[in-house]
């Protein structure tokens with residue numbers, strides 16, 4: 001019987017060892033003049049214990065020789081990128097729009113022995129599914145200003161991705177996992193949970209970032225479902241939730257007037273006096289199907 005593999009400080013994988021022996025991130029930041037820009041949502045993670053925790057949460061195991069593609073959005077100076085390589089990502093594609101960060105990452109590209117590829121682009125302009133073969137997992141400490149938009153883009157084709165492990169501001173994380181009945185429940189909750197299993201993995205305090213943001217953050221994981229939670233046409237479901245939550249204090253009879261009001265709700269078997277936050281995802285699907 002062979003002894004079980006134990007994670008030690010010095011991994012077996014020569015690439016992981018090469019990455020661990022790189023100079024500290026602060027040196028790469030200083031050498032590339034990578035002062036954090038607010039306009040690019042730059043709040044860096046420099047603590048390798050934390051970034052490795054995120055990489056582990058994404059399912060990467062040292063020596064696991066992952067198949068498929070790990071995609072990182074916004075590697076910045078490369079804290080999480082290093083962790084992903086140490087944790088065994090064998091094909092890692094990182095998309096970054098700040099050229100200073102691309103410079104800062106050049107030594108990591110060398111150390112990665114061909115495992116890390118950088119794409120200098122705005123992540124909003126590219127199709128993440130074209131970046132490498134499946135299974136594709138996206139792992140990112142997202143820039144807050146475009147995080148939700150990026151997720152909505154990826155959720156256009158959820159079947160193309162195995163998982164998303166993403167840092168969001170706490171308030172967005174709460175909206176993503178919110179159950180019916182709560183203040184945070186809204187369009188984003190319905191769409192995300194209709195398409196994926198969603199959970200908050202852990203919170204990250206502002207002090208973990210350089211510079212610290214004003215808000216708390218959480219790492220959220222979304223795993224696409226094989227089929228959505230209940231049958232519905234996506235465009236119809238989005239029309240219904242957009243209209244319903246546009247006036248979340250109003251009764252559905254009022255907010256859905258333009259889509260059919262009482263008659264529509266009656267066909268769907270929903271009381272017209274309900275308010276949107278009281279409806280389950282399945283209820284919204286029934287209304288979408290009655291459209």
Ligand code: SAM
Nearest residue numbers: 043044045074075076096097098122123141143
């Ligand atoms: N991953 C790094 C870390 O954890 O330290 C940096 C995270 S920082 C919150 C967000 C990163 O996304 C920055 O490096 C920023 O330059 C980059 N970024 C911002 N907007 C972007 C966009 N539209 N496309 C690609 N990268 C973007």
